[in-house]
Amino acid sequence: MPGSFSQDSCPSGNSQTPHCLLEIDLVTCHFYVSCTRHGLAEMEDKPRLPEVCSVAMNKVLSYELHISDAYLSMAYNSIDESVQPCFATFFEDQADMKRENGKEFLEYLGKRGNKICLPVFKRPEIENWGTGLRALECALDLEDRLTTLLLDLKTTASANKERDVLEFIGKYLKEQKRSTKNLQTKLKYCKEIENQAQKEEKAC
Template sequence: MAMEQPEMEPRYLAESNAAINSQIQLQLYAAYIYLSMAFFCNQDEVALVNFALYFLCQSQKWMESTEKLFHFLIQRNGSLVLGRIADQQRHDWCDGLMAMECALHLEKTLNQSLLQLYQLANSKGDACFCSFLKRHFLQQQVEIIKEMGGYVTNLRQLGAPGNRLAEHFFDRLTLGESTKEN
């Protein structure tokens, strides 16, 4: 099912397709990092099972969102250019708080990139692309950043990182309930 679009200048289409490919790469990187966080939290010595489930869910969400961008790009007759996913610097998150703080930073980076995509589309009057970004990405980013910011605040109020018990209570009570809902 092809989208109806007004005629757009070829230079803009090339620029937007490159920007979409760049966003795809960033989202694949995010899925990769979240997967790494999930396995870190699931280690016996860390034992934050619900943190692991939360990060695994975030990885899956970014993979699903990336598929939406794939389809959007194809519908615009763009070509998918998959490069190598950026190398992950060795992450020793040390604890759940540090992993959540890194996740929050990652989401802010993804949000900024999506806002730049939106600005590009808006500046060229690409209403279809603007609508797509609003419907599938922008509101969800506001919600996840707010959620993760709240989680970081709660963890700090409970005494993390100094109090390891705080992370375990947060894992069981807050993230445990959150993962049951999802």
């Protein structure tokens, strides 16, 4: 199911360890974060986030990268049928946007001096996305899950009086509304085309 993730705990930090290294490999990107304890302290222009806020933000960050990966898969593994419009370019653009969002969350966590510890989300068990309609339906599910995670982060930040976090995620919440509405419009259009094609086929 889109959005499920493993709760494997991240390695606990060691205050005596001078280096904090993280390597993230995904189809859509390759990030390498390397910072010494001294260097990290220099980045901190604000107090560290409370643990609950850090966990919630890591979930959003991980899911942004997860969706980027899924969108790229949709762009190159969907069947281009004459009955339905091809959304390959749209999916590829969405993959790039989600990857950039993930990088911005990485940078924010680094500036606050918090540990980057990403939960692993299970990939949709689909090797070929089939028609554009099927891919759009899954994309909408993924975006809905991301919206839920962002709202959870907003609730957590509000409870901890983290105004800076609320200001930071504001643009992403607005972006989610636009993305969801866009997908709903494309999905509706795709279904109308499919229904029309079925009617014409029956009429023949």
